[in-house]
Amino acid sequence: MNLKELSAQLGLSQTTVSRALNGFPEVSEKTRKRVEAAARAAKYRPSPSAAHLATGKTRVIGHVIPTTQHRMINPHFSDFLAGASEAYAEAGYDMLLRAAEVENEAAVYEDFVERKRVGAVVVHGPKLGDHRIELLKSLRMPFIVHGRTGEEDGSYPWLDVNNHGAFETATDYLIGLGHRRIALINGLDEMTFAAQRKEGYYHALERAGLEPDPAIMFSADMVEPYGYEATLEVLAAPRKPTAILCASVLCAMGSVRALSEKGLRPGQDISVMTFDDVLSFLQPTGHGPVNSDFMGSAFSGSAFTSMRSSIYDAGRRVGEILINSIEGTTNIIEQEEWTAELIEGRTTGPATS
Amino acid sequence: MNLKELSAQLGLSQTTVSRALNGFPEVSEKTRKRVEAAARAAKYRPSPSAAHLATGKTRVIGHVIPTTQHRMINPHFSDFLAGASEAYAEAGYDMLLRAAEVENEAAVYEDFVERKRVGAVVVHGPKLGDHRIELLKSLRMPFIVHGRTGEEDGSYPWLDVNNHGAFETATDYLIGLGHRRIALINGLDEMTFAAQRKEGYYHALERAGLEPDPAIMFSADMVEPYGYEATLEVLAAPRKPTAILCASVLCAMGSVRALSEKGLRPGQDISVMTFDDVLSFLQPTGHGPVNSDFMGSAFSGSAFTSMRSSIYDAGRRVGEILINSIEGTTNIIEQEEWTAELIEGRTTGPATS
DNA sequence: CTAGCTATCCAAAGCGCTTTGAGTATTGTG
DNA sequence: CACAATACTCAAAGCGCTTTGGATAGCTAG
Numbered sequence: 001m002n003l004k005e006l007s008a009q010l011g012l013s014q015t016t017v018s019r020a021l022n023g024f025p026e027v028s029e030k031t032r033k034r035v036e037a038a039a040r041a042a043k044y045r046p047s048p049s050a051a052h053l054a055t056g057k058t059r060v061i062g063h064v065i066p067t068t069q070h071r072m073i074n075p076h077f078s079d080f081l082a083g084a085s086e087a088y089a090e091a092g093y094d095m096l097l098r099a100a101e102v103e104n105e106a107a108v109y110e111d112f113v114e115r116k117r118v119g120a121v122v123v124h125g126p127k128l129g130d131h132r133i134e135l136l137k138s139l140r141m142p143f144i145v146h147g148r149t150g151e152e153d154g155s156y157p158w159l160d161v162n163n164h165g166a167f168e169t170a171t172d173y174l175i176g177l178g179h180r181r182i183a184l185i186n187g188l189d190e191m192t193f194a195a196q197r198k199e200g201y202y203h204a205l206e207r208a209g210l211e212p213d214p215a216i217m218f219s220a221d222m223v224e225p226y227g228y229e230a231t232l233e234v235l236a237a238p239r240k241p242t243a244i245l246c247a248s249v250l251c252a253m254g255s256v257r258a259l260s261e262k263g264l265r266p267g268q269d270i271s272v273m274t275f276d277d278v279l280s281f282l283q284p285t286g287h288g289p290v291n292s293d294f295m296g297s298a299f300s301g302s303a304f305t306s307m308r309s310s311i312y313d314a315g316r317r318v319g320e321i322l323i324n325s326i327e328g329t330t331n332i333i334e335q336e337e338w339t340a341e342l343i344e345g346r347t348t349g350p351a352t353s
Numbered sequence: 354m355n356l357k358e359l360s361a362q363l364g365l366s367q368t369t370v371s372r373a374l375n376g377f378p379e380v381s382e383k384t385r386k387r388v389e390a391a392a393r394a395a396k397y398r399p400s401p402s403a404a405h406l407a408t409g410k411t412r413v414i415g416h417v418i419p420t421t422q423h424r425m426i427n428p429h430f431s432d433f434l435a436g437a438s439e440a441y442a443e444a445g446y447d448m449l450l451r452a453a454e455v456e457n458e459a460a461v462y463e464d465f466v467e468r469k470r471v472g473a474v475v476v477h478g479p480k481l482g483d484h485r486i487e488l489l490k491s492l493r494m495p496f497i498v499h500g501r502t503g504e505e506d507g508s509y510p511w512l513d514v515n516n517h518g519a520f521e522t523a524t525d526y527l528i529g530l531g532h533r534r535i536a537l538i539n540g541l542d543e544m545t546f547a548a549q550r551k552e553g554y555y556h557a558l559e560r561a562g563l564e565p566d567p568a569i570m571f572s573a574d575m576v577e578p579y580g581y582e583a584t585l586e587v588l589a590a591p592r593k594p595t596a597i598l599c600a601s602v603l604c605a606m607g608s609v610r611a612l613s614e615k616g617l618r619p620g621q622d623i624s625v626m627t628f629d630d631v632l633s634f635l636q637p638t639g640h641g642p643v644n645s646d647f648m649g650s651a652f653s654g655s656a657f658t659s660m661r662s663s664i665y666d667a668g669r670r671v672g673e674i675l676i677n678s679i680e681g682t683t684n685i686i687e688q689e690e691w692t693a694e695l696i697e698g699r700t701t702g703p704a705t706s
Numbered sequence: 707c708t709a710g711c712t713a714t715c716c717a718a719a720g721c722g723c724t725t726t727g728a729g730t731a732t733t734g735t736g
Numbered sequence: 737c738a739c740a741a742t743a744c745t746c747a748a749a750g751c752g753c754t755t756t757g758g759a760t761a762g763c764t765a766g
Contacts, residue, residue, distance in 0.1 A: 077431070
């Protein structure tokens with residue numbers, strides 16, 4: 001069923017039907033009702049391609065997913081996507097995913113613009129001084145960044161968590177427990193979030209009169225084996241740290257694995273603290289297996305002492321902001337900083353050695 | 354730059370330019386070269402919407418992601434998507450994601466068809482006797498299933514791993530090590546893959562003259578806390594099993610966590626075996642942190658004894674098959690069964706007690 | 707009673723592409 | 737050399753929608 005058929009069936013022109021359906025004031029309430037009823041009955045749905053061609057607007061948001069060794073389609077990324085796609089769906093938008101090698105990401109954006117493939121994009125994993133921001137501005141493609149580039153010039157929209165503050169708070173917390181030597185298992189240094197977390201960590205150490213030690217600071221993609229290996233190194237360090245601060249619960253899981261292999265109990269023999277993105281596959285299900293109730297401890301739920309901020313919620317909110325900005329009348333550049341919440345779990349305790 | 358401008362610039366008609374670019378034989382090789390060069394120089398790219406409108410074809414593949422408590426956008430799902438999206442990108446296709454509640458999935462497919470939003474879809478997480486297959490057939494929407502519905506009637510395309518065989522092999526392997534009591538931490542019973550795995554497990558037990566015991570069989574969404582909780586139950590069982598068979602490395606991680614909390618060493622005090630989807634965030638990075646080389650053991654890489662089949666590769670292959678089928682001339686219904694590979698790790702050993 | 711509004715509705719153009727049905731050179735054949 | 741076949745090329749229609757620029761009818765005001 002298309003517009004032509006529907007309007008023929010109603011004995012109206014395409015113009016009137018289109019206007020009735022799109023809420024224009026030039027059509028009487030009576031006919032609008034009639035049109036809407038008929039459209040519903042006939043299951044009429046306008047073709048997005050035709051609408052796009054006619055208006056130049058498309059209700060599709062693009063995301064490019066990088067395809068390198070640093071495969072970023074990891075649980076963090078996918079939880080974010082889940083949140084964003086729900087926001088899109090509620091607003092009648094769709095999410096378009098395109099895989100591309102990192103060095104080709106610019107070409108993809110150009111393609112998006114030239115073909116008018118999407119109406120906006122969200123930028124993932126911003127680095128310090130990320131080129132993509134300028135590119136998108138010059139292409140006049142609406143966008144929002146999940147994270148920041150480091151330049152706080154108010155010139156582009158973003159949503160980010162207060163990484164600096166989160167790691168400063170975490171480090172303060174550990175110091176408050178008496179820890180003087182705290183290992184840092186961080187994300188990749190070139191990523192803004194990791195750089196800012198490291199700064200927060202430095203800041204807290206400095207205020208406490210502690211010297212940061214590069215020998216117990218690590219930087220890599222936040223995967224489980226990394227947390228494991230880095231922790232083994234930490235344990236082999238000449239002066240063994242009494243606490244470990246991780247950038248992701250994935251690393252922290254690896255860390256705990258290494259510890260238990262060495263017979264160390266987190267929270268007692270050594271403290272482990274982490275940033276917690278509330279990854280969905282680590283949450284208690286609320287369902288549980290057939291013969292068990294499940295609302296107990298969960299790995300990331302209550303076990304880890306952590307700085308918590310849901311990346312799923314961030315995705316949702318990013319979607320909302322983006323859609324508001326491309327639909328909305330306001331021209332303000334939204335920048336939203338979330339504060340991670342300190343959760344006291346069972347993996348930290350007073351410094352022992 | 355659009356077709357009209359480009360052809361004006363070349364002094365040719367739109368017809369000729371379009372045909373030159375789309376490889377029609379009616380245009381001389383000389384003009385084709387000239388057109389291609391000009392198109393490249395002008396960075397001309399045809400509008401997908403216009404092409405769609407004109408041809409009725411759209412190079413977009415739809416995926417619907419369910420939004421319930423059983424949040425399926427988990428690492429399994431996202432690794433699959435990563436693989437598929439790469440296959441799409443290479444073929445010039447895009448991936449469209451739409452979030453929907455499970456009970457609304459049918460409505461989404463109807464919407465896809467009615468609006469011609471996508472050219473094909475891939476069906477995730479098939480259940481026994483899944484309704485979606487018949488729906489898609491009746492809607493005449495090309496599709497492929499990742500997994501199976503249980504009906505092996507050759508009437509629809511799918512790609513799946515040999516779940517039955519994988520769990521039969523795994524169980525055989527454990528029995529071969531002397532285990533007589535093997536716990537099963539399975540996926541959700543209504544999912545075909547879980548049902549088939551359970552059958553494989555039953556089959557092997559039966560051949561060995563062993564009685565399956567519902568008290569040590571679990572069924573739930575395959576998340577980490579589930580593996581943890583189920584393992585605690587296993588350990589509390591009247592007659593404690595000597596081995597645990599998990600449906601995902603996520604469960605297995607939870608299982609190992611529970612074991613180490615109880616002071617049990619996997620592979621020595623108790624055996625743990627799992628299906629391994631080769632999830633990307635559990636693989637060794639090959640990069641490693643600044644001060645370490647990383648090619649050591651990885652959680653899922655070499656540690657677990659497992660039945661291994663990459664879900665990322667499956668996504669890639671599904672993408673390829675689907676694109677071939679919608680572009681191709683052949684009309685055969687592709688059905689592809691992969692065999693999971695037995696990997697001997699360090700989490701299994703002879704039965705002890 | 708009629709000009710001037712307002713409230714409704716409509717025909718047709720246009721978005722950027724593909725494709726049908728012809729038209730014009732160009733070449734080969736008897 | 738005439739005619740048919742071949743090789744290129746093109747104008748125009750159409751995909752399904754939105755939107756511009758009227759047109760028509762019903763009312764109010766002068």
